Amino acid sequence: MAAELLKIEHLQKSYDSHVVLKNLSLFVDEGEVLVVVGPSGCGKSTLLRCINALEPVQGGRILLRGRDIHENEKNLPKLRQQIGMVFQSYELFPHKNIMDNIILAPIIVQKRKREEARQEAMELLARVGLENRANDFPRQLSGGQKQRVAIVRSLIMHPELLLFDEVTAALDPEMVREVLDVLLDLARQGRTMIIVTHEMQFARAVADRVVFLDKGKIVEESAPEAFFSRPQTERARRFLDTFSFETVRKSG
């Protein structure tokens, strides 16, 4: 039985009067890949932002290894080192080259030696096939390459939990694959991850468990095979239907 890494209890989140997450409870076990799907505006990105304490919450608790992340605001930088987050828009630092983007946080946050950080950065870059781009600037890279660098940048902090917020949503179709392959590779290594995505085929392949979110509530939570082939709720069925098309012209 794997240990529970993250536990969310009765999370309540609203912007002014607009309620985004309603009494949401969820857990993630160590080594588990949780995929969150749902229509746009359902609160999936907000959920990730809450887990990383980028958003204040109005109620409930988020526990990482049993410790409330909002227990002490001073502890946030420390806590965020344990949680890696990759954003839809990559957010590499444009004034630094690829290597410096990756080793900045290890050096200034974790006080690691520059040489040691560089070495690990090179190893990680090689793993995502970008070892020869270390001295380039973000503007010289394609979207897919930038996103792979962003993943490396959070991996080098050795986080216990990785959050992926629609990391392929801003990419051209042919670049989606190269990023998803990196995520699949991470799943194989047994990393704990929460992935928000619109790529249903990928979700099915990578997930240990799928959570379907609608209007700030968990509508359905099941194993990927069960969710994608036999969704329990009408709402999930309708959502999944939007990803499939009827054949228009029958041949013969």
Place this chain on the structure above:
Amino acid sequence: MPDLGLEVLWKGRNFVRLLGGLWTALRISLLAVSISIPLGMLLGMLMTRNNLVLVVLTRFYLEFIRVMPQMVLLFLVFFGTTRWFGWNLDGELSSVIVFSLWGTAEMGDLVRGALISIPAQQTESAAALGMTRPQILRHIVLPQTLRRLIPLSINLITRMIKTTSLVLMIGVVEMLKVSQQIIEANRMSSPNAAFGVYLTVFLLYFLACWPISLLSKTLEKRWS
């Protein structure tokens, strides 16, 4: 070659006086710039605060300085302070004050613009890596702000140098005033001197501003 009356420049110490006038202009603008930049930074940071009183005050200051022609500001400070407070500011000090007030306003607006142009997600992604607020400011926000700011503030410096041509109106003898004196003094002997002297003035302004523009271009290219 048409007669440009260039010979007046070599009469007596005329050319040296012209250079002296240029130095006066540069002195005023450089002093004002070195006052405006730190004050403008401060103003710009205040303007991005979410404080209604600060926003109204800084906005009012900025708009007031903007709508006022620099000449009016010069008159207000030079003559106005004498009349209202009995101060006897000399022309050059008044000019430095006016150019600093103006520079601070413009610089403040540039800083404000540069600060808000850094997307919030940059801060968030740095925070997600575990950086503290001061670390984010120092390593992520400020370096990007400065890179955006330097070409813009260099542009402001050249505008200031050119605008010093107004300070002759409050009796400061800068380059333009010297050139007028030279032309007046030689009206009879070299009636065409205006062409040559103003051409020289044009070249001197150009030589003062061009290297600054080049520097801005270089920096812009390096940091784009």
